[in-house]
Structures are given as structure tokens and as C-alpha cells.
Amino acid sequence: MIKDFILPDIGEGVVECELVDWLVAEGDTVVEDQPIADVMTDKALVQIPAPNAGVITKLYYAKGDIAIVHAPLYSVRIADDSNVDSADIIPEHQDASASNVAVVSASGKTIEDFLLPDIGEGIVECELVDWLVAEGEMVVEDQPIADVMTDKALVQIPAMKAGKIVKHYYRKGQLAKVHSPLFAIEVDSEFVNTSAAETGQQDTHQTASSNQSAPVEPVTQGKALASPAVRRLARSLDINIAQVQGSGKHGRYTKKM
Incomplete structure (x- = not known):
């Protein structure tokens, strides 16, 4: 699986930094926690480590460029232990405002990494208390996916989209990092044929109309x-x-x- 590494928060109020030096090249194999890049904020020189082992497939900035916090810094090919065929996955680069890292499979489905959002001022990590759904389960929009505990409160994380949960990135009791992937979800690709989409909407409308009086299970x-x-x-x-x-x-x- 090819994933984009999202540049995390590297200092209070810091929204961008200068890419001082790459410590690896495209095609290099790296191990977990290996230093990948040196970046400079207006306060300090910061070294960015690799959260996963794998092969560096793309560096999104050149030396001297300004890198944006919460935007992709580089992409890496990692071992895929889900049911997704890594040969069918194509990376999709997203802009700085994107909340998820997504790849599109040959089946027309999109696999997105849900990034744990800010869940409280100054909170950078939380404990994964419980998964409310299992890998392989179908979920609907706004369905609770996980309970996490900060030092202030128990927070329930909902699904932003309907789809199938394909991977949990943490186990119960582990500390989850804010702005890091929490789970991966497979959703219908937005790049569908317009006429087919319109047909689907008509079918859905007709089905809804015919089942208005039906009981909900x-x-x-x-x-x-x-x-x-x-x-x-x-x-x-x-x-x-x-x-x-x-x-x-x-x-x-x-x-x-």
C-alpha cells in the first residue's frame, strides 16, 4: 500500500516550515523511526522520523521549499496486511485542506485514511478505549467508530462517510496520535459516470417512495x-x-x- 505521510504539528502556531534537507532519496528503503527530513521553523530545526518502514516513492518538496503542516510531505510504500491488493492501488495526492489520505483501487472504490482530528485544545494524543466496529464491517455516515480518552474527557469518533472499515491502525489501550491515521475506510469513488449516478439517484428515490410505510429493522x-x-x-x-x-x-x- 502506498500512503502519504502527513506533516504533523511541529510547534504551537506553526503552519509551515522550510525543507532544509532530505535525509533519504526516492527509492530508498527506510525503517520505522528513521530520520527522513530536516525542516526549519521560525523557532527550531526539527527532524522528521518515519512512522512506518517501507520504500520512499515520492518526495513532495525540494530543498528550500516551504512545506505545509497537515499536507503530504512524502509517500511511502508499506506492507499491506489488509485484504486490498497493493498492485491495484494508485496514490492520489490531495491538497492541504484534505482531511484524509486516499487511494483509488481498480475496483472503483476509494480507500481513505481517516485522520484523527483535533479533539481538544493542546491535546496531541489519546488512548484508544474501544473499537465500536470491526474490520470488514459496513458503517453509515455519522456512525460511532471508536471511543477515545483524553486527559479531559471520553470522546466518540464518528464516521465521516459511509463505507467498509478495512483497517484499524491502533489496538485497544494504545495511544493514538492526533492528525495521524486512525482507521482506513473503503468508500465509493467520487469519479463515477454522471448518467450512472443519476440513474442510481432515480432508483434510490423510487425505492424510498415504495418503502415509505415499511418498518425499519x-x-x-x-x-x-x-x-x-x-x-x-x-x-x-x-x-x-x-x-x-x-x-x-x-x-x-x-x-x-
Whole structure:
């Protein structure tokens, strides 16, 4: 699998830095924690290490260029232990505003790395308390994916898109880094034929119209779209939320159920 390494936060208030020197070249094989580049902020010289072992496939900046924080710095080919065929993956370079690192497979599906967002002022890491979905499971937009714990609160991380979870990058109890990949999700590629998309929208509309009066099957307890607070409330009231229908978006359970 080819992945873009996203330049992380390297100092409070720092949004860009000068690429002083590359310590590796394209085609080099690197090991985890090996120094990759020296960058200079207005405060200090910072050395950027490799979070994964692999082969450097592309350096996105030349010496002396200004590199942008949260934008790709380089790409690396790493061992892929998911069910995705690495021969079918093509890297897709994204702009600095992109929230995910994405690759497009030959099947027309897009595999995106969900980057753990800022979850509190000054927080740079958090504990992965629990995965609420397993690898291989299908999820809907806004469905809770993981519970993480900062030094201030328990935070639930939702899915930004519907798709299939293909990889967890952390195990329970590990420390997850802010702005680093938390999980990978396979979604439908946005590069689809317009007429086919329109046909799909018509079919969806017709299906929705014909099924308006059909009952909605409740989700199972393990997949209930509910926050930890709602789950605790349901348990305290001895309510199995799998037996009732959530009233929120996508069947999400609220305190009003």
C-alpha cells in the first residue's frame, strides 16, 4: 500500500516550515523511526522520523521549499496486511485542506485514511478505549467508530462517510496520535459516470417512495448508534436499545430514544 505521510504539528502556531534537507532519496528503503527530513521553523530545526518502514516513492518538496503542516510531505510504500491488493492501488495526492489520505483501487472504490482530528485544545494524543466496529464491517455516515480518552474527557469518533472499515491502525489501550491515521475506510469513488449516478439517484428515490410505510429493522445492540452516555442511561434503565428504534439521524439513539 502506498500512503502519504502527513506533516504533523511541529510547534504551537506553526503552519509551515522550510525543507532544509532530505535525509533519504526516492527509492530508498527506510525503517520505522528513521530520520527522513530536516525542516526549519521560525523557532527550531526539527527532524522528521518515519512512522512506518517501507520504500520512499515520492518526495513532495525540494530543498528550500516551504512545506505545509497537515499536507503530504512524502509517500511511502508499506506492507499491506489488509485484504486490498497493493498492485491495484494508485496514490492520489490531495491538497492541504484534505482531511484524509486516499487511494483509488481498480475496483472503483476509494480507500481513505481517516485522520484523527483535533479533539481538544493542546491535546496531541489519546488512548484508544474501544473499537465500536470491526474490520470488514459496513458503517453509515455519522456512525460511532471508536471511543477515545483524553486527559479531559471520553470522546466518540464518528464516521465521516459511509463505507467498509478495512483497517484499524491502533489496538485497544494504545495511544493514538492526533492528525495521524486512525482507521482506513473503503468508500465509493467520487469519479463515477454522471448518467450512472443519476440513474442510481432515480432508483434510490423510487425505492424510498415504495418503502415509505415499511418498518425499519432495529440495529443490534453491538451496532447501536448511541453515545456512551446514552448507552449508560439505557443500561441503568434496563433497556435493550436494540429493541427500539432510534429517533435521530440514521437511526441514532438519543436520550429521548
